[in-house]
Amino acid sequence: MTSPAMATDDTRALRLVIEGTVAETGSEFFRALVKNLAEVMGTAGAWVTEYLPETNRLRAHAFWLHGAFLDHFEHPIPDTPCEAVLVERKLVHYPDRIVDLYPDDPDLKTLNAVSYLGVPLFDAAGEIMGHLAVMDTKPLPHDPRLVSLFEIFAARAAAECRRLQTEQLLRAREEQVSALLESAMDGIVMLDSELKIVRANPAAERLFAYEAKDLIGQEAKWFLAGDCARMLDGFTRDLAAGQQRWIPSQLTVLRADRSRFPAEVTLSCFERRGDRFFTLILRNIDERLEAEQQIARLSSEAEYLRDALAEESGTGELLGKSRGMLELKAAIQQVAATDATVLVNGETGTGKELVARAVHVSSPRKHKPLIRVNCAAIPGTLIESEFFGHEKGAFTGAVAKREGRFALADGGTLFLDEVGELPLDLQAKLLRVLQEGEFEPLGSAKTQKVDVRVVAATNRDLSKMVAEGTFREDLYYRLNVFPLVVPPLRERGQDIALLASSYQERFAKRMGRRVDPLHPEDVRRLTAHEWPGNIRELQNVIERALILSPCSRIDLRHAMPVTAVEIPAANENDATRVLTATELAEVERANLKRALEAAKGKIAGKDGAATLVGIPPSTFSSRMKALGIER
Numbered sequence: 001m002t003s004p005a006m007a008t009d010d011t012r013a014l015r016l017v018i019e020g021t022v023a024e025t026g027s028e029f030f031r032a033l034v035k036n037l038a039e040v041m042g043t044a045g046a047w048v049t050e051y052l053p054e055t056n057r058l059r060a061h062a063f064w065l066h067g068a069f070l071d072h073f074e075h076p077i078p079d080t081p082c083e084a085v086l087v088e089r090k091l092v093h094y095p096d097r098i099v100d101l102y103p104d105d106p107d108l109k110t111l112n113a114v115s116y117l118g119v120p121l122f123d124a125a126g127e128i129m130g131h132l133a134v135m136d137t138k139p140l141p142h143d144p145r146l147v148s149l150f151e152i153f154a155a156r157a158a159a160e161c162r163r164l165q166t167e168q169l170l171r172a173r174e175e176q177v178s179a180l181l182e183s184a185m186d187g188i189v190m191l192d193s194e195l196k197i198v199r200a201n202p203a204a205e206r207l208f209a210y211e212a213k214d215l216i217g218q219e220a221k222w223f224l225a226g227d228c229a230r231m232l233d234g235f236t237r238d239l240a241a242g243q244q245r246w247i248p249s250q251l252t253v254l255r256a257d258r259s260r261f262p263a264e265v266t267l268s269c270f271e272r273r274g275d276r277f278f279t280l281i282l283r284n285i286d287e288r289l290e291a292e293q294q295i296a297r298l299s300s301e302a303e304y305l306r307d308a309l310a311e312e313s314g315t316g317e318l319l320g321k322s323r324g325m326l327e328l329k330a331a332i333q334q335v336a337a338t339d340a341t342v343l344v345n346g347e348t349g350t351g352k353e354l355v356a357r358a359v360h361v362s363s364p365r366k367h368k369p370l371i372r373v374n375c376a377a378i379p380g381t382l383i384e385s386e387f388f389g390h391e392k393g394a395f396t397g398a399v400a401k402r403e404g405r406f407a408l409a410d411g412g413t414l415f416l417d418e419v420g421e422l423p424l425d426l427q428a429k430l431l432r433v434l435q436e437g438e439f440e441p442l443g444s445a446k447t448q449k450v451d452v453r454v455v456a457a458t459n460r461d462l463s464k465m466v467a468e469g470t471f472r473e474d475l476y477y478r479l480n481v482f483p484l485v486v487p488p489l490r491e492r493g494q495d496i497a498l499l500a501s502s503y504q505e506r507f508a509k510r511m512g513r514r515v516d517p518l519h520p521e522d523v524r525r526l527t528a529h530e531w532p533g534n535i536r537e538l539q540n541v542i543e544r545a546l547i548l549s550p551c552s553r554i555d556l557r558h559a560m561p562v563t564a565v566e567i568p569a570a571n572e573n574d575a576t577r578v579l580t581a582t583e584l585a586e587v588e589r590a591n592l593k594r595a596l597e598a599a600k601g602k603i604a605g606k607d608g609a610a611t612l613v614g615i616p617p618s619t620f621s622s623r624m625k626a627l628g629i630e631r
């Protein structure tokens with residue numbers, strides 16, 4: 001390799017390497033680099049490129065040729081000497097007759113190229129970013145000094161390419177962060193270590209009613225009311241980089257017009273080049289607080305109405321003088337004084353909830369809440385959160401932290417209605433609270449301790465469920481510490497008349513009517529009935545009887561279920577009375593039931609129920625379904 005005169009002067013060559021590139025970055029840097037490289041190497045051309053893997057091409061950052069820059073130069077890689085550089089991943093030197101080696105490269109011919117020297121440029125991960133090459137129109141023999149100078153240029157080119165790559169990545173990240181900040185619904189402000197605002201997103205501008213440019217540089221005490229800035233100062237001092245703290249409601253934010261709002265704040269700390277920064281995510285909780293207050297107001301109203309209703313319908317008092325009821329009342333008084341878990345068992349409508357209430361109001365906990373959970377009415381997926389509460393974000397839809405019923409009942413009584421319907425996995429969790437008095441809200445690792453007395457109720461036979469494996473035996477024993485059995489109405493003898501009179505009076509008062517005491521015939525009718533729906537059914541019958549009768553004696557005959565009364569016959573005094581749709585349905589239901597009984601449950605066939613009634617079996621079946629009759 002014939003060394004050009006200038007290249008022999010190493011000091012000058014090295015100066016050229018640095019000259020023009022030290023202060024420059026980006027395209028100016030590359031232009032200075034290739035120009036000086038061509039001069040040092042004494043070649044006609046020099047270029048530095050970026051490798052485009054998607055198109056398998058090289059695009060020049062800068063191309064110097066015959067004393068001028070060639071702009072926007074890009075070329076495909078295959079069948080060119082550059083391909084060898086990229087494939088071999090090392091310096092490639094073609095000292096002479098390059099066109100013979102790459103006859104299919106059109107550029108070589110056009111440029112009258114004779115010799116070539118190229119080297120790949122790698123990123124930090126060892127991936128090819130591009131290459132640096134020189135080309136000449138005369139041979140370029142091997143000269144170790146020139147090669148090492150070339151490599152120095154290559155090292156500088158690679159460093160700049162890496163810097164550009166990092167800059168691009170940084171810009172992309174910045175854009176992502178900005179997009180996130182711009183689109184966030186919550187106000188986000190970044191504070192430096194002196195708690196001065198260094199950045200604020202549009203939501204923060206809206207919250208503070210200020211433009212970001214006016215916010216930047218303001219101290220936290222400028223937008224925090226009263227003592228809040230001092231509190232924030234304390235919070236930030238306690239926070240290490242990477243930590244977060246949730247400040248649910250202590251901070252009050254000031255707007256530009258100095259109006260204020262309570263804020264829920266998430267504070268986090270991060271470190272950059274040894275400096276601490278803080279991010280505040282702010283949300284105006286005025287609306288939430290208002291909603292909470294409204295809920296509290298509505299709940300107390302509901303409570304008030306519930307009490308009023310209880311007074312009105314007498315649900316507060318457990319009526320009954322039958323032996324069964326007297327024993328039950330005595331047992332309630334006995335157990336109420338203790339903290340023992342009570343299991344109330346009884347058919348539907350017998351008054352289990354009333355019994356639970358009686359246990360609570362007779363207990364020392366009567367001034368604390370009685371909280372009811374209907375285990376059958378809450379969807380399986382929500383039961384756990386209903387019981388134990390949840391943290392904000394514990395699951396989709398958990399937009400705010402919520403107290404569970406156990407926490408609400410702290411100090412009072414928790415009434416678990418329909419406990420037999422509780423799913424097995426929840427039974428295990430319930431057992432733990434009953435045994436240890438502690439639980440973790442959903443999404444929280446913090447154990448909460450509560451002092452709750454549990455009264456559970458069911459109309460199911462839990463011991464049978466235990467035998468069938470649908471109810472945990474350990475939970476059953478834990479609940480069944482003190483069992484109370486509420487007798488069905490049919491076993492309460494004169495209580496039926498007592499309750500009926502009490503309801504008759506109460507409903508009449510509500511309707512503004514005057515009614516006679518129950519007729520002995522009515523009492524006979526009432527006591528003859530089985531009352532599968534117990535007291536709830538009795539209430540309904542009395543109410544219906546009052547509505548059906550315009551005079552002072554209630555009309556029990558039409559108010560009682562058809563199974564308990566005769567189907568209206570044509571020769572009866574009031575046979576001309578028009579039946580209501582409900583009454584007609586009752587009549588039909590009773591008739592179909594009778595037919596089924598007579599046919600021993602058989603529907604189709606000569607001696608089937610459908611034949612007895614005189615309708616096709618398919619019609620019989622669909623009527624059964626419509627009327628809710630089971631075979």
Ligand SMILES: Nc1ncnc2c1ncn2[C@@H]1O[C@H](COP(=O)(O)OP(=O)(O)OP(=O)(O)O)[C@@H](O)[C@H]1O
Nearest residue numbers: 315317318319347348349350351352353354535536
């Ligand atoms: N001994 C009683 N004295 C007065 N009213 C009663 C009595 N027992 C029950 N009631 C009334 O009967 C209705 C049904 O009672 P409650 O809801 O307590 O029954 P339950 O056994 O809990 O029913 P379910 O099993 O269907 O939940 C209520 O209106 C209640 O006030």
